[in-house]
Amino acid sequence: MESTILIKGIMTVHGKRDVLIKGERIEKIADNIDFNAQKLIDGTKKHLLPGFINMHTHAAMTLMRGIGEDMVLKEWLYKKIWPTEQKLDEELVYWGTKLACLEMIKSGTTCFNDQYWYLESAVKATAEMGLRSVQPFVILDLYDPSKFSKIKEDCFMAWEKSQSWGGANRFAIGIHSPYSVSQEMLLWGSEFARERNLLVHIHVSETEGENRDSIAKHGVSPTLYLDRCGVLGPNVIAAHCLWMDDRDIEIFSERGVKVVHNINSNLKIASGYKFRYNEFRDAGVTVTLGTDGCASSNNLDMLEAMKIAALVQKGWRGDPTALPINELLSLATENGGKALGIDTGVIREGSLADLILIDTDSYAFTPDINFLANLIYSANSSCVESVICNGQVVMEGRGVEGEREILDNVNRLYTKLL
Ligand SMILES: [Zn+2]
Structure with missing residues (x-):
């Protein structure tokens, strides 16, 4: 019944x-x-x-809250996060995702767009907590051709398994970023997604250095490079997009790419703060809000993200009318539903x-x-x-069922990562 x-x-x-x-x-x-x-x-x-929709996070990174403080992004990612993630296992991701869901529930988030490892554990935890999510298989090859065939095989297998998920979790493709994924795998991943009508979740132009490297390597910005590779389309959700010029924004608008603003993480890693909200909005790009993972933000609190997004937007523009409250709420709710193509974020x-x-x-x-x-x-x-x-x-x-058990299990397990 x-x-x-x-x-x-x-x-x-x-x-x-x-x-x-x-x-x-x-x-x-x-x-x-x-x-x-x-x-x-x-x-x-x-x-x-x-319910709020957290459009960019790495849920089980709750396990790494406080692990790499006061570091610059490249060092943080290559020296701290990626080596630590080598020690992850199914059990850790399961409890880390449960902790993330607990935090999201307590702070009013009902749906999140994730990007992390051990997909099946993350989905199991999310389903048990009763939340809605989009869970991608993550492609990250660091330009190593010896990894290609294994990634492709694993992706097929993950997609097949996802057919039995049911419920409120959806499968997607995560392409980490244009700087960490080879052109071959970029093309392969976006083709895989297109053929199956899947969303693609990717980091784009998070730092100024990323743009500089892209110009040195490909002669163009990350956005132009992705467009040249045929990656960009209405199924693409691009996180950060801090360092975007008018041409980049125009391309996002033409291709129907959705954008996620993650101000807390951007400020904390000092990647930048001049997110061009007005320009994206005026170009007709759907802008959404996220917290990023707890290793950089260090919480999953969408209300806090809303407040800081507004304060920083008003501040850097020197315009108190920037990012008004009604638009802020849309960023955190209905725009997320629109971007995910899920009938949520509205009453x-x-x-x-x-x-x-x-x-x-x-x-x-x-x-x-x-x-x-x-x-x-x-x-x-x-x-x-x-x-x-x-x-x-x-x-x-x-009150959330199982709260004590989640805290106890994370406290018991997290030292495996240190
Ligand atoms: Zn991220």
């Missing part, structure tokens, strides 16, 4: 409403719904929002029931002059009171 949840008298952008959820979707939004649901939620002093009859309930009975929401401003600038993620994902309650009254 289909599960049913009725939320009574909760504040929405259209005023106080009742919301009925049937199965995985929102069935009805109305003034007064009379229905004998299996679960009844009292919406008094709460505000309903779509609409018929759309997926990925919802968060915000407790507004606190100093951060008092006085109640502007809910969104209070949410983004005054509150922190502890205001997320309950979370529903895919029509199932995954947190109620800030």
